[in-house]
Amino acid sequence: MKKFWNRIAGTALLPALSFLLAFVISGLFIALSDAKVLKEASHPLKFMTTALSTVGNAYLALFQGSIFDPNLAHGHTVWQGFYPLSETIVTATPLILTGLAVALAFQSGLFNIGAQGQFIFGAIGASYVGFHFHFSPVLHVFLALGAAIALSALYGGFVGLLKARTGAHEVIVTIMLNYIAGFFILWILKTTTFLRPRRIDPIAPEVNPSAQLPHLAGANFRLHAGILIALLAAYFVWWLLNRTTIGFQFRAVGANAAAAKTAGISVSRVTIATMALCGALAGLGGGVHVLGSEHALTADIGGSFGFDAITVALLGRAKPTGTVLAALLFGALRTGGRTMQSNTTTPLDIVLVIQALIVLFIAAPTLVRFIFRVKNLKTKDAMTAKGWNG
Amino acid sequence: MVFSNAQKRQLRLLAVVFVLALGALYQFGFSSQSSNKTTFGFQLGKEWVIIHQWVIQSTTGSRIFAGLAIVATILGIFLVRANKSPVVGTGFAAFALVMSFLCWAANGKFIPMTGLLQGSLMLAVPLIFGSMSGLLCERSGVINIAIEGQLLAGAFASGVVASLTHKTTFGLIVAPLAGATISLLLATFAIKFSVDQVILGFVLNVLVIGLTDFLYKKLLIPYQQTWNTGPSFSRIEIPFIGKLPIIGPIFFNQTIIVYLMYLIVGIIVFALFKTKWGLRTRAIGEHPTAADSVGIDVNKLRFRNVLIAGLVSGLGGAYFTVGSVGSFGKEMTAGAGFIALAALIFGKWSPMGAVTAALLFGFADNLSGTLTIIGVSIPSEFMLMVPYIATIIAVSGLVGRVRAPAADGVPYSRGSH
Numbered sequence: 030m031k032k033f034w035n036r037i038a039g040t041a042l043l044p045a046l047s048f049l050l051a052f053v054i055s056g057l058f059i060a061l062s063d064a065k066v067l068k069e070a071s072h073p074l075k076f077m078t079t080a081l082s083t084v085g086n087a088y089l090a091l092f093q094g095s096i097f098d099p100n101l102a103h104g105h106t107v108w109q110g111f112y113p114l115s116e117t118i119v120t121a122t123p124l125i126l127t128g129l130a131v132a133l134a135f136q137s138g139l140f141n142i143g144a145q146g147q148f149i150f151g152a153i154g155a156s157y158v159g160f161h162f163h164f165s166p167v168l169h170v171f172l173a174l175g176a177a178i179a180l181s182a183l184y185g186g187f188v189g190l191l192k193a194r195t196g197a198h199e200v201i202v203t204i205m206l207n208y209i210a211g212f213f214i215l216w217i218l219k220t221t222t223f224l225r226p227r228r229i230d231p232i233a234p235e236v237n238p239s240a241q242l243p244h245l246a247g248a249n250f251r252l253h254a255g256i257l258i259a260l261l262a263a264y265f266v267w268w269l270l271n272r273t274t275i276g277f278q279f280r281a282v283g284a285n286a287a288a289a290k291t292a293g294i295s296v297s298r299v300t301i302a303t304m305a306l307c308g309a310l311a312g313l314g315g316g317v318h319v320l321g322s323e324h325a326l327t328a329d330i331g332g333s334f335g336f337d338a339i340t341v342a343l344l345g346r347a348k349p350t351g352t353v354l355a356a357l358l359f360g361a362l363r364t365g366g367r368t369m370q371s372n373t374t375t376p377l378d379i380v381l382v383i384q385a386l387i388v389l390f391i392a393a394p395t396l397v398r399f400i401f402r403v404k405n406l407k408t409k410d411a412m413t414a415k416g417w418n419g
Numbered sequence: 420m421v422f423s424n425a426q427k428r429q430l431r432l433l434a435v436v437f438v439l440a441l442g443a444l445y446q447f448g449f450s451s452q453s454s455n456k457t458t459f460g461f462q463l464g465k466e467w468v469i470i471h472q473w474v475i476q477s478t479t480g481s482r483i484f485a486g487l488a489i490v491a492t493i494l495g496i497f498l499v500r501a502n503k504s505p506v507v508g509t510g511f512a513a514f515a516l517v518m519s520f521l522c523w524a525a526n527g528k529f530i531p532m533t534g535l536l537q538g539s540l541m542l543a544v545p546l547i548f549g550s551m552s553g554l555l556c557e558r559s560g561v562i563n564i565a566i567e568g569q570l571l572a573g574a575f576a577s578g579v580v581a582s583l584t585h586k587t588t589f590g591l592i593v594a595p596l597a598g599a600t601i602s603l604l605l606a607t608f609a610i611k612f613s614v615d616q617v618i619l620g621f622v623l624n625v626l627v628i629g630l631t632d633f634l635y636k637k638l639l640i641p642y643q644q645t646w647n648t649g650p651s652f653s654r655i656e657i658p659f660i661g662k663l664p665i666i667g668p669i670f671f672n673q674t675i676i677v678y679l680m681y682l683i684v685g686i687i688v689f690a691l692f693k694t695k696w697g698l699r700t701r702a703i704g705e706h707p708t709a710a711d712s713v714g715i716d717v718n719k720l721r722f723r724n725v726l727i728a729g730l731v732s733g734l735g736g737a738y739f740t741v742g743s744v745g746s747f748g749k750e751m752t753a754g755a756g757f758i759a760l761a762a763l764i765f766g767k768w769s770p771m772g773a774v775t776a777a778l779l780f781g782f783a784d785n786l787s788g789t790l791t792i793i794g795v796s797i798p799s800e801f802m803l804m805v806p807y808i809a810t811i812i813a814v815s816g817l818v819g820r821v822r823a824p825a826a827d828g829v830p831y832s833r834g835s836h
Binding site for chain 1: 617754760804807
């Protein structure tokens with residue numbers, strides 16, 4: 030029993046402490062930038078209480094906006110109080126998929142910054158099949174998601190191909206492809222194929238009802254079947270990595286490419302396959318986002334799902350389960366941040382600071398260990414440096 | 420005739436340019452029959468003038484320049500055969516191709532050439548600052564993806580301080596310090612804690628974007644009058660050379676930040692290749708163990724260089740606020756840090772290469788803007804993609820082998836190598 034608790038403490042302690050630090054530091058920013066707090070600067074006691082209440086209110090709103098809002102739940106509609114939780118899951122769904130796209134790449138020793146671009150191409154594919162064709166309901170969803178996967182797998186696979194053939198570093202190529210995808214979607218939304226009739230702002234026609242993902246908890250909640258697809262994808266990644274030869278090859282290349290090559294694994298094939306799969310996962314995220322909650326392609330459909338994915342994967346330590354949990358957490362922060370912004374004077378953007386700080390501390394366990402003077406901290410999973418040429 | 424690998428690559432590039440030139444000759448010179456004229460304007464302000472403007476029949480111009488491009492590539496091929504660098508040939512061919520394209524694209528229109536080039540330099544300024552920051556870090560073996568964050572921090576700090584104090588000078592002083600603060604985090608986590616530098620740089624960018632967005636909404640919008648109405652530097656024309664035709668208004672009628680940039684680039688080029696510091700910096704970037712064995716404190720020098728890099732890109736950030744519009748805008752650097760990184764790689768980690776690449780990217784960016792304004796049928800989105808496509812082509816080895824400093828991104832600890 031003691032061993033079990035030690036293991037839990039070993040794996041959960043670092044994220045927990047990083048969390049604590051991130052929230053404390055962000056709290057300082059919230060308090061010290063607040064006019065009401067600064068006004069009390071000459072009275073130490075009052076200053077402290079105002080600061081604490083400001084930060085407390087902000088974090089309370091963050092919770093209310095992401096999990097449960099008692100203001101929405103009264104009498105027989107108590108379930109309605111969970112509306113924020115449904116929103117959290119809706120936001121987390123694409124994040125799980127893009128997070129997996131980054132996590133899987135990490136497992137093969139690749140850094141996929143390109144989830145953003147892959148996500149956009151997935152969204153374009155799903156949107157086109159969704160609004161342009163008419164099929165029976167289930168088939169239509171599969172075909173639209175298939176288009177999303179195919180397009181984005183090509184977009185991702187191209188990176189792998191370049192890396193395998195010419196040694197072009199995937200970080201640089203994916204950063205550039207993100208920009209190219211960003212401009213591409215701006216252009217495609219101006220073409221007559223994609224621009225919704227009688228509209229001048231960049232928006233595509235709504236996808237046909239047969240291609241929309243079904244709601245899971247009634248029409249009052251936006252919660253849709255995308256979360257099931259995302260969880261299935263997470264299971265698939267876990268199965269692939271831990272139960273198949275291909276997954277073993279992925280991890281072998283990630284652990285030591287030179288050794289894997291000596292053992293007869295084709296590093297270039299693994300690189301291409303990994304990037305194509307990662308592209309497919311991110312693109313599936315884009316497809317699910319369009320078919321599940323947005324229903325129409327817009328210029329900013331990508332939001333920051335691809336970028337947040339990197340922090341999600343890092344927080345989830347590049348493991349499928351960890352990624353799912355991290356995506357749910359970031360989804361909650363995002364959703365709650367909106368409520369926080371409208372109910373208190375604290376802008377949503379502090380959420381980015383919290384996210385960055387959490388990942389920063391998790392990446393530097395030595396620092397956390399130093400601050401809290403703890404010894405039992407699992408550090409062997411920390412992301413260690415590799416460099417451009419490695 | 421046996422060619423080395425490098426020469427084969429040069430020939431491959433020339434072949435691509437040759438095909439492009441043939442395509443240009445057909446597409447711009449023969450397939451479109453337009454009797455319109457293209458006008459190139461060369462006068463911008465009150466500088467001395469040799470020619471005001473140059474008018475040419477659009478198809479004739481396209482044919483002439485495409486022809487020149489073909490001649491230039493053939494010259495390049497002869498240069499390779501004579502074991503010389505073909506860069507004159509490729510460079511001129513590229514220039515002629517652009518001109519051929521412009522004659523065709525802007526038929527019946529007016530292209531303000533001097534204004535186009537001046538705008539290109541202005542867009543390139545933050546890229547040059549950023550790529551110099553990346554250069555200082557990466558030549559000493561620390562990957563710097565946080566250029567974007569450094570620029571943004573510099574822009575924010577200089578905008579706010581200039582606004583609070585009503586003095587542009589204070590803004591200029593505080594910007595490098597803001598950049599160096601980000602560098603301090605980068606150096607501490609990368610060198611002291613051996614965190615993966617690509618991840619670290621990425622996270623630092625998110626941190627700075629989040630923090631500046633947060634403070635922007637919390638302070639700069641509600642209290643705009645005190646916090647975000649910064650003054651900006653005015654242009655200083657350098658006597659005599661500022662009056663030279665074409666190059667005067669482009670290079671010598673700029674704000675103090677641009678003149679500082681000339682100085683910094685000059686110092687870096689000199690210091691990196693002609694001083695003891697430069698030799699040591701290059702040594703710890705390529706082979707830290709060897710450097711250590713002759714008594715260089717690798718991590719100390721890396722730490723110092725990363726801090727200097729932060730000063731440079733922080734100053735570049737000031738260009739966005741006190742250097743141009745005065746006030747700060749949300750995420751106003753808009754990815755310039757990443758393009759600066761691309762310029763550094765495109766320029767093969769050499770200072771002049773990075774500057775050239777930054778100027779090219781600035782030109783492509785401004786050209787797309789200019790063509791959109793004068794109403795050309797090519798979608799501006801495709802023009803805007805050019806720097807990014809060029810970078811992908813560069814890193815895939817078409818332009819030449821791009822190789823990072825050998826120890827770039829690898830933390831150094833004694834005895835581990």
